[in-house]
Amino acid sequence: MSALPKRALIRTESRQDGAIPMSRLGRGITVTGKLDAEGDLHIHGRVLGTVRADRIVIAPGSDVEGDIVARDAQISGRVLGRVFALNVTLDSSAEVTGRIFHHTVEVARGARIDARMPWRPLNFFETLEQLPETQP
Amino acid sequence: MTMFSRNDKAPEAAPAPKPAAATPAPIAAAATPTPPPPPPTPTENRRFQMPTTSTSSSPSVSVISKALKITGQLESTEDIHIEGEVEGDVRGVSVKVGQSAKINGTVHGEEVEVSGTVNGKIEARKVVLTSTAHMSGDIVHQDIRIDSGAYVDGHCRPEYGRPDGKAHAVQKPAAAQGEARPAFGSGKSAEVRSIA
Numbered sequence: 001m002s003a004l005p006k007r008a009l010i011r012t013e014s015r016q017d018g019a020i021p022m023s024r025l026g027r028g029i030t031v032t033g034k035l036d037a038e039g040d041l042h043i044h045g046r047v048l049g050t051v052r053a054d055r056i057v058i059a060p061g062s063d064v065e066g067d068i069v070a071r072d073a074q075i076s077g078r079v080l081g082r083v084f085a086l087n088v089t090l091d092s093s094a095e096v097t098g099r100i101f102h103h104t105v106e107v108a109r110g111a112r113i114d115a116r117m118p119w120r121p122l123n124f125f126e127t128l129e130q131l132p133e134t135q136p
Numbered sequence: 137m138t139m140f141s142r143n144d145k146a147p148e149a150a151p152a153p154k155p156a157a158a159t160p161a162p163i164a165a166a167a168t169p170t171p172p173p174p175p176p177t178p179t180e181n182r183r184f185q186m187p188t189t190s191t192s193s194s195p196s197v198s199v200i201s202k203a204l205k206i207t208g209q210l211e212s213t214e215d216i217h218i219e220g221e222v223e224g225d226v227r228g229v230s231v232k233v234g235q236s237a238k239i240n241g242t243v244h245g246e247e248v249e250v251s252g253t254v255n256g257k258i259e260a261r262k263v264v265l266t267s268t269a270h271m272s273g274d275i276v277h278q279d280i281r282i283d284s285g286a287y288v289d290g291h292c293r294p295e296y297g298r299p300d301g302k303a304h305a306v307q308k309p310a311a312a313q314g315e316a317r318p319a320f321g322s323g324k325s326a327e328v329r330s331i332a
Contacts, residue, residue, distance in 0.1 A: 021201040021202050021203040021204070022199070022201055023199055023200055023201040023203070023204040023220070024197075024198060024199050025198050025200075026197055026198035026212065026214050026215075026216075027214070028198075028212050028213035028214040029198045029210065029211065029212035029213075029214065029216070029228075030209075030210075030211045030212070031206060031208060031209070031210050031211075032208045032209040032211075033206060033207045033208010033209055033223075033224055034205075034206070034207040034208055035204065035205075035206055036204070036205040036206075036207070037201070037203055037204040037205070037220075038203035038204075039201065039203050041204065045198070045212070049208055053204075
């Protein structure tokens with residue numbers, strides 16, 4: 001149960017493939033608090049709080065209020081908050097309000113983005129130790 | 137004029153200069169240009185490809201894997217399978233606490249099966265503690281099974297669903313009560329009969 005190294009929030013190098021632990025939060029679940037995962041995290045339900053994982057998939061119909069920190073983030077649901085991810089994919093059913101800090105981004109036609117999308121260099125994510133305060 | 141009118145009469149593409157067949161030099165020049173360099177691949181970050189449809193297991197069950205830590209509350213109208221760490225309360229219909237799981241908090245549910253560690257409380261209609269279970273805290277249940285090898289430190293009280301912990305529940309129909317505690321039901325009815 002060793003989490004990521006305390007310093008870096010995002011593991012930028014891809015992990016050696018093997019048994020990648022996969023977590024999923026089903027449709028009927030509501031989590032209030034902090035989620036801290038290694039590996040994949042699929043969210044189908046509702047989360048109020050910060051979410052961190054290597055790869056986050058926010059499924060259609062899900063709802064996240066809070067910050068999302070990941071290497072890869074695929075967003076098809078509703079997000080209210082900030083996204084910090086190297087690679088961001090916004091699907092056509094995505095609905096994002098807030099900010100999307102990214103290195104590469106892909107936005108599908110139909111996505112509702114009400115957000116600023118600041119590009120950041122790789123080392124921004126590599127050295128991200130603490131989520132910065134941002135003006136709303 | 138509208139600003140974004142469709143440009144119906146697009147300017148005719150300039151007719152490509154047709155090189156005369158008699159002059160081979162321009163053709164050769166047109167054929168030889170170096171092909172455009174492939175688009176720069178921004179390192180290996182582009183490499184990842186997410187599966188757009190992830191219907192690996194049934195969508196209703198939630199899995200908290202070994203590598204996931206939750207600080208806070210978990211509430212579900214469905215089943216939860218926990219292998220990770222939870223600091224806080226868990227509420228679900230059927231909650232399975234796996235061998236590697238660690239929960240600090242209360243676990244509520246209709247059915248709770250514990251194979252891992254729970255520090256706190258269990259409140260469930262049906263409780264199963266398997267041989268690898270490590271339970272520190274009280275268990276409020278209606279039906280409990282404890283396998284040999286399980287560690288239990290706390291009170292087990294068969295008071296699930298009763299508002300004040302008293303044996304005589306008021307909101308439960310007698311039939312439902314009778315199943316759990318047949319002695320009470322029969323004794324009471326016998327008493328009533330004898331009085332009558």
